[in-house]
Amino acid sequence: xxxxxxxxxxxxxxxxxxxxxxxxxxxxxxxxxxxxxxxxxxxxxxxxxxxxxxxxxxxxxxxxxxxxxxxxxxxxxxxxxxxxxxxxxxxxxxxxxxxxxxxxxxxxxxxxxxxxxxx
Amino acid sequence: xxxxxxxxxxxxxxxxxxxxxxxxxxxxxxxxxxxxxxxxxxxxxxxxxxxxxxxxxxxxxxxxxxxxxxxxxxxxxxxxxxxxxxxxxxxxxxxxxxxxxxxxxxxxxxxxxx
Numbered sequence: 001x002x003x004x005x006x007x008x009x010x011x012x013x014x015x016x017x018x019x020x021x022x023x024x025x026x027x028x029x030x031x032x033x034x035x036x037x038x039x040x041x042x043x044x045x046x047x048x049x050x051x052x053x054x055x056x057x058x059x060x061x062x063x064x065x066x067x068x069x070x071x072x073x074x075x076x077x078x079x080x081x082x083x084x085x086x087x088x089x090x091x092x093x094x095x096x097x098x099x100x101x102x103x104x105x106x107x108x109x110x111x112x113x114x115x116x117x118x119x
Numbered sequence: 120x121x122x123x124x125x126x127x128x129x130x131x132x133x134x135x136x137x138x139x140x141x142x143x144x145x146x147x148x149x150x151x152x153x154x155x156x157x158x159x160x161x162x163x164x165x166x167x168x169x170x171x172x173x174x175x176x177x178x179x180x181x182x183x184x185x186x187x188x189x190x191x192x193x194x195x196x197x198x199x200x201x202x203x204x205x206x207x208x209x210x211x212x213x214x215x216x217x218x219x220x221x222x223x224x225x226x227x228x229x230x231x232x233x
Contacts, residue, residue, distance in 0.1 A: 044226045047222070076168040105175060108169060109163075111159075112160075112161050
């Protein structure tokens with residue numbers, strides 16, 4: 001069975017501070033995908049990044065960066081120089097690889113980390 | 120390009136009633152997945168539809184059922200509503216052969232069961 005653990009329930013930082021959101025996952029699959037989604041107060045889940053299990057390169061996109069370490073089953077997310085607009089709930093999710101034409105399979109989500117950025 | 124849309128936005132029902140929620144997938148996406156998100160929790164997978172057939176189901180009872188139409192839009196039906204069914208229901212669509220399970224979510228339907 002797949003499992004995603006986000007141990008940090010809530011984090012508060014002052015604007016311009018860096019913050020790292022932790023994600024630890026469990027799966028028996030050798031091929032899988034990891035995701036981060038952002039859920040602002042409006043409720044819609046916004047896709048941030050996808051990583052496959054064969055690609056352990058870290059990725060940077062603007063102020064966002066992701067650190068994937070297969071050895072520790074972790075996929076952590078860092079926001080540099082946080083802004084008030086970053087305030088949201090962030091979810092880490094896991095999916096097995098989809099081999100059917102469906103192109104995707106069920107996502108297993110963590111419970112989320114609520115980030116509050118204080119001006 | 121139109122994103123995933125859901126209707127209605129909010130819904131209030133009483134225990135024992137039935138409800139139908141609707142979802143239109145993003146243009147070019149042929150797979151639709153439904154998730155239930157209780158307050159303060161992460162989304163839980165209900166089921167997925169691909170080519171108008173159920174293509175995977177989470178740990179939800181049979182009173183949760185769905186449909187997918189030829190235009191790839193989808194419905195989620197819940198019979199005999201219970202108080203615990205109160206949640207945000209999210210629909211997500213994905214493109215064919217995306218391989219990586221990249222799913223794009225709609226704004227959700229907030230269901231309240233009294």
